[in-house]
Amino acid sequence: MATPILVVDDSGMSRKLVIKSLPVNWDVEIHQACNGQEALALYREGKAHIIFLDLTMPIMDGFEVLEAIKREGLNAFVIVISADVQPKAQERVKELGAIAFLKKPIKAEEVLHVLKEHGLL
Amino acid sequence: MTMNNANLSIEQIDALQEIVNIAMGQAGDSLARVLDSFVRLSVPRIRLINAPQISQYIAEIVGDAEQITAMRQSFYNNFCGEALTLFSSEGCRDLAPLMGYQQPLDAETEKELLFDISNILVGACLNGIAEQLGADLNFSAPSIMAANVASSQLFSPDTLPWAYALQVEVNFSLEDHKFKSHLIIMLAEDAIIALGDSLNSFIEAI
Structure with missing residues (x-):
């Protein structure tokens, strides 16, 4: 069965770049959200086994999404993909349960590395 | 004006x-390292926007009542224009201890502090943009445009040398501090056209 993955970013271009960086022939069902609120709704519907999450977003940002998911039992692998590259941002998302922090612009080999490292491929 | x-x-x-x-993520990271503080982006x-409308937009961003200090820094090469960094006057004073300056600030020291911050933000932000678009930019030294004025007094529309303002509203704020800053990039008409061409190449490459 295809793995449900969720790509969360307020920029359509950025979502496109994330989707393009995913391994080819990976059996996934891709869902997209443009803010944290939409992302949480999809997560609760079980449409997010793996989440590619931006941090800086309107309505609800990535930190808040991580907090909510953590509160609700962290039933997803969250890979943060952010332009906010401050060491403190990286520390915070790890504390909140993200498995990895990737800097924008995203690189396909880094995505591949994280997925392999966590046995997600 | 059309x-x-x-x-x-x-x-x-x-x-x-x-x-x-x-680019602003990189600018925020530079600022965070200098201030040893977490920067909210x-x-x-x-x-x-048309440049004459800029006063109105600035008032919208910073609020009418707020006293602001503005720095200007021009850039040239592939794109020509000017970057404006706006600070709330109160926020600047709040920043001084984080930069290692003694309070109260004399005018000269305050100026120095603003040059530093402006250089960091404008340099990192514009270099980040230029780098991603494969463009080269050079910068002139920053200068003070206005100190402690109401936002409505910042510009007299007739004297603006630029036809367009690419209003890049980038807000940096510090947790537990009043510091806030806004960045606005002003561009001449041919620079907007050059920027559009660069963006097209960028989009095609995706």
Whole structure:
């Protein structure tokens, strides 16, 4: 069965770049959200086994999404993909349960590395 | 005034937004390292406006009542224009201890502090944009445009040398501090056209 993955970013271009960086022939069902609120709704519907999450977003940002998911039992692998590259941002998302922090612009080999490292491929 | 000559499509704005997002992340990181503090970044907002409207937009961003200090720094080479960094006057004083300056600040020291911050933000942000677009930029030294004035007094529309303002609203704020700053990029008409061409190449490469 295809793995449900969720790509969360307020920029359509950025979502496109994330989707393009995913391994080819990976059996996934891709869902997209443009803010944290939409992302949480999809997560609760079980449409997010793996989440590619931006941090800086309107309505609800990535930190808040991580907090909510953590509160609700962290039933997803969250890979943060952010332009906010401050060491403190990286520390915070790890504390909140993200498995990895990737800097924008995203690189396909880094995505591949994280997925392999966590046995997600 | 019409904007027939210089315009950016929705797709170009979306690309620019993401480019600016990455650039401001780098700028925020530089600032965070200097201040040893966590910098809150907002979602950048991009609008191409006629320069004479700029006072109105600035009032919208910073609020009418707020006293602001503005720095200007021009850039040239592939794109020509000017970057304005706006600070709330109160926030500047709040920043001094983080930069290792003794309070109270004398005018000379305050100026020095603003030059430093402006250089960091403008340099990192514009270099980040230029780098992603494969463009080269050079910068002149920053200068003070106005100190402690109401936002409405910042510009007299007749004296603006630029036809367009690419209003890149990038807000940096510090947790537990009053410091806030806004960055606005002013561009001449041919620079907007050159920017549009660069964005097209960027979009095609995706």
